[in-house]
Every structure is written in structure tokens, then in C-alpha cells.
Amino acid sequence: MTTLTLSKALNEGLRKALENDPKVLIMGEDVGKLGGVFRVTDGLQKDFGEARVVDTPLAESGIVGTAIGLALRGYRPICEIQFDGFVFPAFDQIVCQLAKMRYRSLGKLSLPVVIRIPFGGGIGAVEHHSESPEALFAHTPGLRVVSCGDPADAFAMIQQSVNSDDPVIFFEPKRRYWDKAEVDVAEGLAAALPLDRARVLVPGSDVTVLTYGPMVRTCAEAAVAAAQDGRSLEVIDLRSLAPLDTATIVESVRKTGRCVVVHEAVVTGGLGAEIAARITQECFYQLEAPVLRVGAYTTPYPPSRLEEHYLPDLDRVLDAVDRTFGY
């Protein structure tokens, strides 16, 4: 076991992926000498060379479009999009091309492309550096959309994503890059939870709290705070946003009868809406209260001096938990 930051855990996972398969490539802006603006690819170009860790021209459509071509030729590219707000020049390539190639070719073509995107706010950044666009991708059939919440998952999930023959949009909780935890880097993937499965992070009995990415830690903290008030929260880290691990979700909500979904993204049309609809359908007779959503308000991401008001936090999670007892 080693203590790693989430950023370093991703770095170790990427290193393993590069070691294990010569077809794996890393491509993106500033991923080489700089090691990425968050240092996730730190040292990889030095160790694997400029042919495997590629500083691309400044063009996201180009990054993803050429990754598709490389994948067609048998490579397994891992693309880095520097910040969430800069994925949109590549949106056509992701939504119209990457997501649909298998379907269009009647299963003959696979595109094992991973697109890493640091996402979410809370770091005091300027515009376009704090977005949570995951629902746009989860809404697109053919893409696997995942997010890691802690260093151990970061290490395993990035490798599993590289191994996936489906394209994976890999959302990294940027404000948690510096969070530390124990990671067993010697451990293979055999024992790891499959990429499309949710994890019960904190078992509990009164309310199910579903979350992912940067809010995982917030919700785990909320569970501790709620316990002091005598309330038992079951916190589930969804990990996979598309497809959703509905079985794990439903099992928990049937038990607790109450559910709060927490994400940084705008609630309107967000993943919380999809999850609430599914729960309503599957757990209708067990529900004691409507599924509540905690997320950003339906406005563009505000200037950073206001982000603490905009983003969900521990208090807003607890407030929603309280409200589920008001029905």
C-alpha cells in the first residue's frame, strides 16, 4: 500500500496501461513535458517517449477525431481534455462519431478510446474551468461514462477504461486531485469492482444518498454528520453514470425508502432526474418520500466568488436529507 493523491493514482494507472500494452497512447494539450496542467501525466513522456505521450496541436476536435482514426488502426488512445469547458469543440467527434461507430458497423468496429476530462468546480477558477457536462454524454447511447471518487478507484478505473472496447468518457473530480488515500499499486484488476458497478461506500438504513465524483467525499462527510443526529445514511458512489447500476440503486432504496441524489451539475435535465425517474418506477411502493435532488441551480456557472453558494455542500445534502423526512 502507498499513500497517493488522486492525481498520482491516475498517473500510476496510466503508467500501468502504457506498460501493459504498446498500443496504448496518451494524447492531449500539454501532457508531455508539463505533465498536464494537473500533472496527471507527469513523467510519462520522459519514460515512454514522445511517440507514446503526445503533445497535440491545440484542437480538441483533432484530438478526438485522430484518436478515432488511431483506434480504427488498432491503437488504444487515451485523450486528455484540459478542462471540462473545452470538450465542446470535440462534441461532434464524440457524439456523432465515437459513440456510434460500433452500431453503424453492425458490431464490426470497436473504438477503445478513453477521454479523460477533469470536471467540476470548487477551485476558484475563471469561466469554463468548472463545468459538469456529464449528462450530455450520459444521454448519448454508445458511450460509457464513469467518474472516480477516490484514489483507489482512480487507479483501477482508469486501467479498466483503457481495457474497455467501448469508448469511455472518464470524468475526474478536479477538486479532489489532491485528496490522499492508500492505494495498492501492486494489485491487479482481477479483484477490482467492475467498471459498470456502483459501490456502497457507507452502509446505512434511513436514507440512500447517491452521488459520484467530487461529491463522494462530501456525502461521506454528510453521513458522519447525520450519524451524530441519529440518522443512518447509505452512501452509494455510482461510479458508472452510463450505464447506471440500477440493481444496486434499487436494492438500497427498497431498503431505506428514501433517496437523495447529489451532483455538482445543474439539476435541470441532470443525471439526478434520470435516476429519480428510474427509482420512482422500480421502488414506487417502498418510497416514503419523493426522490430529492441536490445540485447546482439552473444558471450558468457563476463567477468563482459565488461558487460556494452555487455548488452543493455538506449543509445542502443534510438539508435534503431532513426534507425527505418531511413527507
Next chain:
Amino acid sequence: MAVKDAGQAASSQSRGARGRASRSAAAVADRPPEQAELVQLLTPEGERVKHPDYPLDITAAEVKGLYRDLVIVRRIDFEAIALQRQGELGIWASLLGQEAAQVGSGRALGPRDMAFPTYREHGVAWCRGLDPMKLLELFRGVSHGGWDPTEHNFHLYTIVIGSQTLHATGYAMGIQRDGAVGEDGEAVIVYFGDGATSQGDVNEAFIYASVNNAPVVFFCQNNQWAISEPLERQSRVPLYQRASGFGFPGVRVDGNDVFACLAVTRKAMQAAREGQGPTLIEAYTYRMGAHTTTDDPTRYRLSAELEAWKLKDPIERVKQYLIRTEQVEMSFFDEVDAEAAEVGGQVRAACQTMPDPLPESMFDDVYTSRTAQNAAERAEFDAYLDSFVGEEAAR
């Protein structure tokens, strides 16, 4: 040539008729990159040189004005970096080294011309008359810009690389439609970096501007770096030569020479106003500082490069020129320094006392008028905030 009608402007202008063969990119396209022509009117030593295509009549008062601009914008930049270090700003993108490119081009604009900046055009902002505090608000996280672009004909900063080149081109197409091209015409200038030239949007802007013969000047500050990536990652030809493939002239100017930047931009803007269509200007310069205050350039570039560019400082050469030509008393430089220090002090004080926006303001201006959902969310937010007030009172 005066062309009032947009349609006519687009159709009647053959390239040959533009009479700018001497600066057309085609004329230099065959030359190897090293010999790429660099328009220079003032050497790093402060010696005035002549260029056949860019005569520049400039009065002593104008030179002093440019010097003052250069020194003040550098000072504002310096203050902003310090304010970021002290936690007053979230981040800052320094213009250090690019003052001449920005002041030279900025002072080439008429009041009716429109400018579209990136996030680094603090010098252009100064020339357009924008209060520097507006820039600091953005980098402090108090606003996303928030100034009225029509007030100084200076659009909001654009952070997504390259997007604004299309906006500028569309704006220029609007000028054509309004018949505001020709004698006494208007034109647009759009700023972007060397890295930005790789973006699809920028290349699409070149095409739209070209086929429409739109009155837009593409002003690329080639500061040699896009964060950690050197120009070689973006291009195998000098950037100004790209223009020829799109069908309009390109010119490379010494970006550290404020005279040359002024003259070249003036000529390109005048051509655009008169209906002769777009020009690409590549201002050859250097990013002397980090990409932003969060960047660490020691990870990817050699300090020797920096040292070489220090000798080409854009301010020093104007100072040497003024001394050499005895156009000023030595006290002039002290006066300018004092004025810059005063502006710097004002910026500092205003930044430190800048209030945060009201939390509720984040619900404003999402749509023309407040929607029912927006009102409901805002009310919910207010009630939520109030719940804490009650809680605190109860304690």
C-alpha cells in the same frame, strides 16, 4: 477604393485588383521560413529603420503617448501578478513582453472599429479605454467580464480558444451588410494566439472572412508558446503564410516594435475599412512570463530563450529612441514612471476593496426576463440562506 455595397464588395474584388501584391503572402511563400520577412521600424537598440510598404509619420507627442501606454500597461500587469500572489486575484494571464503588439495594434484602431480580445489583451483594453478594474473583476472571480462591449467597442474576453475569431468575422459581415464598408468605413480586429491557429474555429473564420471579403483583421500574437507547447507543435510554416492558402494577405511584424505594429495594423485596418477584405498579421513576440500565474515554465523551456528575448524588450527600445533623437527631457521618463505607479496604486487599492457580488445575483441575466423556474429556484435559495440566519439567532 470605396465600396459601399457588401455584395459588390464580395464579388467585385479580385485578388489582383487589390494592389497589395508587394505584401501578398504568395510573394513570400516560396522563401524558407528562416528568411521570413519581419516588418520592423524600430530596432531593439532604438534605431529607426524604414520600410517601403510601411511609412510611418509619427510626431514626438505620439511617440511619447505610446511610451506612456507601454509603461502603464506593464505596470498594471505587474500589480495584477502581485495581487494574485497575495490572494486577491484567483489567477492572472500576464502580457509581459507583448506590450508593443497590443499597444501598437490597439492605437491603430478608430473609435468605431470593433475589437475582439482573448484573455490576455490587457494592453488593448487600456487603449480602448476600458477601466482596468473590469479586468481584475474577472480574474478575481467577481464577474465573467461584465463590461458593456459597445461602450468602448471592446468585446468581452474569450477564454475558449479561438471562438472569438468567428464572432469577429460575423460582426464584420454585419458591417458589410450595413453598408459601412468603404470611405469612412468600419472594421474589426480580432486577437488570438499562436496555439489558437490550430483550432477549427480559427480556420473556419479565415474561410468565412475570405469568401465574404469581410472587413476583419486577424491579429495573431505569436508569443512562441501555447502553455508548454512550442510553436513547432502547431505549425510547420510561419503563421503569416497560412493566409495565402485562404486567399488573403499575411504579414509578419516585429511584435516587440510598437511602431511596426502600429503601422502594419493601421494599413490592414484601413484596407479592411475600404473594402479590401481581411489581413492576417502575425506579431512575432515572446511570452516573457508564465502562461498564467498558476503555470511553471521552468518545466518546459530554457531560460536562455528568455534572456535572448530580454534584449528585444518593447519598452526599452522606445526609450532609447526617445533619448537618441532627443525628443524628451530625461524627466519625462520619471513622470511616466510616477504616473504608472499612481495607476498601479489605484488598481491595487480598488482591487483590495472590491466587494463580492450579492449571492442572489447569480440568478440574474440568465434570460431576458426572469423565468418562473428561475424565480422559484431563487426563492428556494433565499429561504435556504434565511434558514441559517434563524439557526444562528437561536444559538
